[in-house]
Amino acid sequence: AQKITQTQPGMFVQEKEAVTLDCTYDTSDQSYGLFWYKQPSSGEMIFLIYQGSYDEQNATEGRYSLNFQKARKSANLVISASQLGDSAMYFCAMREGPWASGSRLTFGEGTQLTVNP
Amino acid sequence: NAGVMQNPRHLVRRRGQEARLRCSPMKGHSHVYWYRQLPEEGLKFMVYLQKENIIDESGMPKERFSAEFPKEGPSILRIQQVVRGDSAAYFCASSPPERTKNGQYFGPGTRLLVL
Numbered sequence: 193a194q195k196i197t198q199t200q201p202g203m204f205v206q207e208k209e210a211v212t213l214d215c216t217y218d219t220s221d222q223s224y225g226l227f228w229y230k231q232p233s234s235g236e237m238i239f240l241i242y243q244g245s246y247d248e249q250n251a252t253e254g255r256y257s258l259n260f261q262k263a264r265k266s267a268n269l270v271i272s273a274s275q276l277g278d279s280a281m282y283f284c285a286m287r288e289g290p291w292a293s294g295s296r297l298t299f300g301e302g303t304q305l306t307v308n309p
Numbered sequence: 310n311a312g313v314m315q316n317p318r319h320l321v322r323r324r325g326q327e328a329r330l331r332c333s334p335m336k337g338h339s340h341v342y343w344y345r346q347l348p349e350e351g352l353k354f355m356v357y358l359q360k361e362n363i364i365d366e367s368g369m370p371k372e373r374f375s376a377e378f379p380k381e382g383p384s385i386l387r388i389q390q391v392v393r394g395d396s397a398a399y400f401c402a403s404s405p406p407e408r409t410k411n412g413q414y415f416g417p418g419t420r421l422l423v424l
Contacts, residue, residue, distance in 0.1 A: 196351075227412055237352075237400060237415035283351055287412065296342065296365060297402075297413060299351035 195219065196284050196300035203305050205274045212259070213269040213303045215284035221245075225287040226267040227297065228258065232280040240282075243267055274307045281305075311336065313403050313416035314383075321422045328388040328395070330419045334403030341384045342413060343376060346398040358384060391423045 197216045205211040217226065228240040243251045243258045251258040259268040271278055281304050285297040314333040322328050334341050339360055344352040357365040358378035369376065373391075378384040388395055398420050402413035 225412065229415075235398065235420070236417045237402075239412065239414070242412060285352075296354045296357055296368075297344075297352075298354065299344075301351045 195288075195298045196286055198284055198300035198303050200303045201301075203303055205271075205305065205307055207276060207307055207309050208273055210270060210272045211274055211305065213271070213282050213284075213305065215267045215269065215300060217265050217267060217284075217286050219265075219286065219288050221288045225295075226258070226260070227285040227287070228256070228267075228269045229283045229285060229299075230278075230280045231283060231302070237283075241269070271305075276307050276309060279305060279307045313338075313401055313414050315399075315401050315416035315419050317419060318417060319420045319422070321424065322391050323424050324392055325390050328391050328421055328423075330386040330388075330399050330401075330421070332384040332386070332401030332403075332416060334384070334401075335405075335414055338403035338405050338414070340404045340406070341378050342402045342404075343384075343386050344400045344402065346400060346418075348397070352400060355386075388421075391421075393423050396421055396423045 224245045226243045230238040241253045241256045255272045257270045281302045283302045284300040287295040341358045343355040346352045354368040356376045373389045375387045398418045400418045401416045
C-alpha cells in the first residue's frame with residue numbers, strides 16, 4: 193500500500209490565486225512528521241514546510257500553509273497568492289516513528305504545479 | 310555554511326562501467342541519506358549512514374550498489390557494472406545529530422546517464 197498518496201499529477205492555477213495540493217498518508221505510528229518539498233525544473237529539492245503529528249496548530253511558512261487533518265490522514269499544502277516562480281513539482285513526504293535525525297523519508301509521486309500569468 | 314555538496318552534477322557512463330557519486334554533508338552533520346529519483350517519479354530511499362556505519366540499507370538493490378561514509382571524506386555511492394535502468398537522479402541528504410525542524414537538507418543531486 194502506498195504510504196504517501198498525491199492524487200493530482202498536475203495542477204494549474206492563475207497567478208495571484210491560491211491553490212491546494214493534496215496529500216494523504218498511511219501510518220500506524222502515533223509519532224510522525226510530514227514535509228513538503230519543491231523541485232523546480234533545475235532539479236534541486238527545496239524544503240518548504242513541516243508538520244509534526246503532535247503539533248496542535250497547522251504549520252505556516254510565509255505563503256505556504258499546511259492543512260493538517262489527522263483523523264483523515266491528510267496534509268494538504270496551500271499556496272496563497274501564487275507566483276510564476278511557484279511553477280514546479282511538489283512532493284509530500286513522511287518520516288515515521290519518534291523524532292530522530294536518523295529517520296528515512298517516504299515520498300509521494302509528486303504534483304506538477306503550473307502557474308499561469 | 311555551505312550546503313550539502315554532491316559531485317559530479319552530471320555523470321555519463323557506458324553499460325558495464327562503474328559510477329561513483331560523492332556527497333559532502335553540511336558542516337556538523339553526521340547523518341547521510343541517499344535517495345534515487347527515476348524519471349517522472351518521486352524520490353525513493355536507498356540507504357542511511359552515519360560515520361563509518363551503515364544504519365539502514367533496506368532500499369539498496371541487492372547487487373552492484375554499495376555505499377560508505379568514512380571517518381574522513383565524503384560519502385560515496387558506488388554502482389558497479391551500470392545498466393540503462395540505473396539512469397536516474399541520485400540525491401544525497403544530511404541531517405545533524407540533534408532534532409531539527411527542517412528534517413533533511415538535500416544536495417543538488419547527481420544525474421546519472423547510462424548509455
